[in-house]
Amino acid sequence: LARELQVLPKPRRLLLIVNPNGGVGLAKKTSDTVIKPMMRLSGLTFKEQYTEYGKHAVDIAHKVDLDQVDALIVVSGDGVLHEVVNGLLTRPDWERARRLPVGIIPAGSGNAFATSVGTKSPYVATLAAIRGTTAKLDIFSLSQLDRPRIYSMLLFSWGMMADADIESDKYRWLGPLRFDIAGVIRAIRLRRYPGKVYVLPPKHKREISSSSSEHGHAPVISYGDLLQPSVQEPPKPWRLLPSMPYYTMLLLLNCSHAGEKIFFTNTIRFNDGIMRLWYSCETRFWKIILPFMVDQTNGKLIHRGLMQDTECGGILIVPGVEGDPEDPNSHEIKDPDSVTGQEAKRLDIHQAPGVFDVDGEVMPTARLLIEILPSFMEILVP
Ligand code: ADP
Ligand code: MG
Structure with missing residues (x-):
């Protein structure tokens, strides 16, 4: 039996990064009433982490153990997703980190990115996170003299x-x-x-x-x-x-x-x-x-x-x-x-x-x- 169990796919492990102040403060509510119930039903594994200060998401993405998560899901606006992107790409192991799928469940006041990607609805966005289908994403790199990129x-x-x-x-x-x-x-x-x-x-x-x-x-x-x-x-x-x-x-x-x-x-x-x-x-x-x-x-x-x-x-x-x-x-x-x-x-x-x-x-x-x-x-x- 043990050998057969190993054949079963491992449940994907998601980390939800929730900004309790995002937008008009809806992120926590969306997480509690939509995202977490849907994820529990899906059978995948997830953890939830609240951002506790501005730019906290940079630190979270910078330090997250890539062996322990299969995707990072932002529950906030464009700002926190931007922080996650920067946290991942400034890691010493950015070559690996850049391949970690990221998702956004819109709960900010600026949700341009989620709207562009087609995940404007929190339900659709949560389903996308559960299904795990990914697409490639272009990134702009911005450099100034004597400043971090x-x-x-x-x-x-x-x-x-x-x-x-x-x-x-x-x-x-x-x-x-x-x-x-x-x-x-x-x-x-x-x-x-x-x-x-x-x-x-x-x-x-x-x-x-x-x-x-x-x-x-x-x-x-x-x-x-x-x-x-x-x-x-x-x-x-x-x-x-x-x-x-x-x-x-x-x-x-x-x-x-x-x-x-x-x-x-x-x-x-x-x-x-x-x-x-x-x-x-x-x-x-x-x-x-x-x-x-x-x-x-x-x-x-x-x-x-x-x-x-x-x-x-x-x-x-x-x-x-x-x-x-x-x-x-x-x-x-x-x-x-x-x-x-x-x-x-x-x-x-x-x-x-x-x-x-x-x-x-x-x-x-x-x-x-x-x-x-x-x-x-x-x-x-x-
Ligand atoms: P919105 O679309 O509403 O602007 P964002 O996702 O862009 O939402 O987040 C807005 C800002 O909130 C970001 O700059 C982020 O660094 C900051 N932030 C995240 N968590 C906290 C927190 N706990 N306290 C204060 N600011 C926070
Ligand atoms: Mg913003």
């Missing part, structure tokens, strides 16, 4: 949408509506974001390999030398993206939805291995706000001509600072790296406007290199 599974953004996303945090109690409110406020008080954006054509994608440089054994960064401020222009085949020379919106999206109710386009797949960049220099209020009012949920947002799009294999962003504000004739964009001493003080330059938004997390607006790691992780799908 950040990984993203959803979006990177700079400009109006980024500021609205980050500022919306204070309207958390509104649920997904918080993004609309913050967006309108930001469109009224529109800022310009000067800088240069260079893109690498997709066909020049390079193979991912392991490297022991800089941050230990991390997924390699192919164009790390471009992070040096001394590199003024990246060499061909990098090309400069047109600008005014400012942008009002830059958005790099890995899937169809930028928010639970912001259906961008169904031409983007989370596993197509391509980076798509949407950008705009539009400054007229109605031109910006109208597409979001009319087409926010129907996938036609990009058809109104508000944003241009481009496919790329890599992106280098060199944020600038606007020319001397006291000189009305100066529209020159300065590279902050080249501005020194007195001049910097006079212009009061610390950073370019706004923040870089990575899946809802903030990065400073400094020179940034983004590369794609195609099909790098495994995500549970319905």
